[in-house]
Amino acid sequence: MSYWREASSIILLTRSPNINSSFKVLCLKRSNLNSFLPNVTVFPGGTTEKSDSSLEWINIIPAHNKLELNLNIVGYNDEPVLKLIQDNEKNSISKDFSLRIAAIRETFEESGILLCRKRSNSNINTSFKCSHLEIEQISSWRKLVQNDASKFIDLCYQNNCYPNISALFFWSNWLSPPVVKSKFDTKFFIAIVNSPTFVTPDGIETSYASWNTPDEILSKFELGEEILVTPQFYELLRLKRFISIEALIKFIPKRIGQGCEQIIPKIIVVKDGILTLLPGDGKYKNLEDALQIYYDADKNLKDFDTTVMHRIHVTDRYLPIKLIINNYTSKHGHIVPFTKIYRSNL
Structure with missing residues (x-):
């Protein structure tokens, strides 16, 4: 590595x-x-x-x-x-x-x-x-x-x-x-x-x-x-x-x-876009798994929806579009970010 x-x-x-x-x-x-x-x-x-x-x-x-x-x-x-x-x-x-x-x-x-x-x-x-x-x-x-x-x-x-x-x-x-x-x-x-x-x-x-x-x-x-x-x-x-x-x-x-x-984003590449999962997301497994990129041309972003979401929708250059948070609580006394911001001009 x-x-x-x-x-x-x-x-x-x-x-x-x-x-x-x-x-x-x-x-x-x-x-x-x-x-x-x-x-x-x-x-x-x-x-x-x-x-x-x-x-x-x-x-x-x-x-x-x-x-x-x-x-x-x-x-x-x-x-x-x-x-x-x-x-x-x-x-x-x-x-x-x-x-x-x-x-x-x-x-x-x-x-x-x-x-x-x-x-x-x-x-x-x-x-x-x-x-x-x-x-x-x-x-x-x-x-x-x-x-x-x-x-x-x-x-x-x-x-x-x-x-x-x-x-x-x-x-x-x-x-x-x-x-x-x-x-x-x-x-x-x-x-x-x-x-x-x-x-x-x-x-x-x-x-x-x-x-x-x-x-x-x-x-x-x-x-x-x-x-x-x-x-x-x-x-x-x-x-x-x-x-x-x-x-x-x-x-x-x-x-x-x-x-x-320690935050290592997990990259998910699917048919209609790219997600970066962050620690605490229901689909985030562990730090070791985050070092592997997940590809699936048959799946959509919606297929990865879960009860707890802490993720960012990104461009094909891995630049952020929108932060998505649902039922997530920040660890170690930190504060949860504001979410109602997204890039509309891509």
Whole structure:
């Protein structure tokens, strides 16, 4: 079995200046120069690098041994997690550190937002709130880190700062289905900045960046003006359940320690369409089975209806059309997404 590539992403939120809006989410449009997912709207993030797990971070991050960082991943029906990525190398920091460092580094590379703190501010942050740190020659540093991830260590040493990893809350774990060529095991983290920070796309991986409410992004998706992949689509629908950023901040501590379910979509290809079944669906068997694609040219989508449904109708490019939920209860204290959104312009 080929291993998935490990990736890390931040769902970065901020208060909306419009009192009629709840909060805004940072979204980036991937450049059409990308061979993987061109022109797709995503959250900032990317693959991990060896330097993200370097022992150097122990010298950089104050009170690292006092941080309580949750990275509890739970298998389907509380069974063991399906291991599709390699462990960190010996003599390196643990994944609860390295994945957060990778997410912060990638966010800086793709958006220019640097979620770091000065070492003089070494008190442990437990509020899930953070802010952009402006440093001298930040544009030059950004280019250096884009070309060599290990330069992020140099950035922190020379600017007397450290990545604000304790502000990142573990939110979800999505794995690409085996049908796609580039497969990733992505951990998504939530973080909150006090106000919308000016964002600049890098012009290489990303071509556009903006702060939008979940409603704004999903409305554009419905009209066919935005392309979303399954994790972003699902998580935006989940965020739509929160009426305010205060409601989200109140919800987060309730989930600490409960863990996040490992999500591997099961692909079903039939005569009149394609389904991706998600854990908890009545037709979803287990994680191992999700690694096999089901084909049946004699069956229809309706043949797979069941009492409990947790699934997404997708296009032939495996892009989401509509989330279908019926009698499904989210596991481990998480929230069930909003469902009345679907793409009508295909």
